Structures are given as C-alpha cells and as structure tokens.
Amino acid sequence: MSEHLDMMMVCHHLSPSVPEDVAFAQSRIRAETIAAEDVFHDMGILSMYSSDSQAMGRVGEVTTRAWQTADKMKKMAGRLKEEKGDNDNLRVKRYLAKLTINPAITHGISEYVGSIQKGKMADLVLWGPQFFGVKPKLIIKGGFIAYSLMGDPNASIPTPEPVYYRPMFGSMGSATQSTSVTFTSKAAVENGLAKKLNIHKKLLPVKNCRKISKEDMVYNNLMPKIEIDPETFKVTVDGKLVTTDPAEKLSLARLYQLF
DSSP states (O other), X not given: OHXXXXXXXXXXXXXXXXXXXXXXXXXXXXXXXXXXXXXXXXXXXXXXXXXXXXXXXXXXXHXXXXXHHHHHHHHXXXXXXXXXXXXXXXXXXHHHHHHTHHHHHHTTOTTTSSSOOTTSOOOEEEEOGGGTXXXXXXXXXXXXXXXXXXXXXXXXXXXXXXXXXXXXXXXXXXXXXHHOEEEEOHHHHHTTHHHHTTOOSEEEEOOOSSSXXXXXXXXXXXXXXXXXXXXXXXXXXXXXXXOOOOXXXXXXXXXGGOO
C-alpha cells in the first residue's frame, strides 16, 4: 500500500506539500477494494489479468503476479470447492485463461491465438517445471525459436554461466515478418492496407468483438451481486464480505532470480 501514494502523486502531477493534493491521492487508494481483487480473481469474477501503464503497472510481471495470486489464494482459502480429484486443475485453468484465451476472445483474435489448438499460431512458451511462471526456458514465435536461455556462447557446451536470455534466429531479419502478424479491422484487410503501406507482415482481421459478453469468458464468467459500502469501502459478494490479508511472503520471488 505504501507504494501507491507515491505512484498516485507522481502520475497525477500532485505536490506532497499541498494538503489537498495528498488528500486526493489518499482518497484514491482503498485497501478494502484492493484486497477484494484477489478474491474476485479466485472466484472467476475478474476475467483477465492485465497491467496498468504507470509505476504500479509492471507489464513484465503480469504472468508471475497471476500465479503468485493463485498460490496466495490457495494458501488462504484452500482448494476451490468445485475442484474434482486430488489436484488444483480448475484453479490452474482459471488463472491460465486470464492470461491467454480470455484476452484473445475480448480482442477478437481467439481464432488465431490464445490457446494451443490446430490451426492457431504456434506462439508457445516452454517452462521448466521448477521455474514455471518466472523464467521460461524457450519462447517460440510462429513455430520459430525467438528467445532462449543460453549459457556462455564462448564455451564448448551450453551450460556454463552466465545463463540469460539471448535472441535466437526467430527474432532476427525477415523471420519476424513471417512469424508474426498485425491484427486490424476486416475493412482494412479488404481495402488492401498491407499493399498501401508496404507491410510485409500478414494482416489478420479481428472478429466478433461486439457480440461477446461475460458469459464467453472461459472459467471466469461468474456474475454475482457486488456491493461496495461508500463510507467504509468494504466489498460484499452476494451479501458476504470478501477480503484478504496482505501477503507476508510470495512464491516465485527473489529466490528464483539468484541465477
């Protein structure tokens, strides 16, 4: 919570020496509604995981934060009551859908990306199980390896440190044009936009953006009655208070970045 005040002051060009500015910033930061977000995600009320564009919006951490939330909620709330068998498959699918298929459906591109299916683009991220959600092993774009963890290229074997991400052939030259696409409107495609602008990438039309609803969100289509007390900002779902305590320790954090 302490980060939020500084972020709010900077993003809105406020002055800490002006009491009215500080009061405004503090009024925008509500611990009760922030705490409810984790529960909303776990229940499938919030359908997608995304990032803001400012200080608190760290787009590079979206995937890790999603799985940290899933782990936190498992520890605080236990297994989902809808789970079957001795596993957490439903929770895993729910959080995975927030990062993949649901954003694709929302933006009208689920025919091309968002899930691993025949006919879709081979945009894949491969993980070692022990580093899932933190450090991918391999990033494949359009079926071509674009980035990969590699050791010292001066060595004769691939394992010597430092091991870090290096560009592969799939991220070089004309490979980027053949393995990626530009999503645009159907009208733009039919009017020959690619030829007019001399675009070498394939243009694909977005589809069905106007007809979708909350019910189309995979594993995340719950629509309960949500109420927020205007005085206390406490949040209730179908009449029940929803909140969580701040996490004292997160999984997938600094220990995973030691090497």
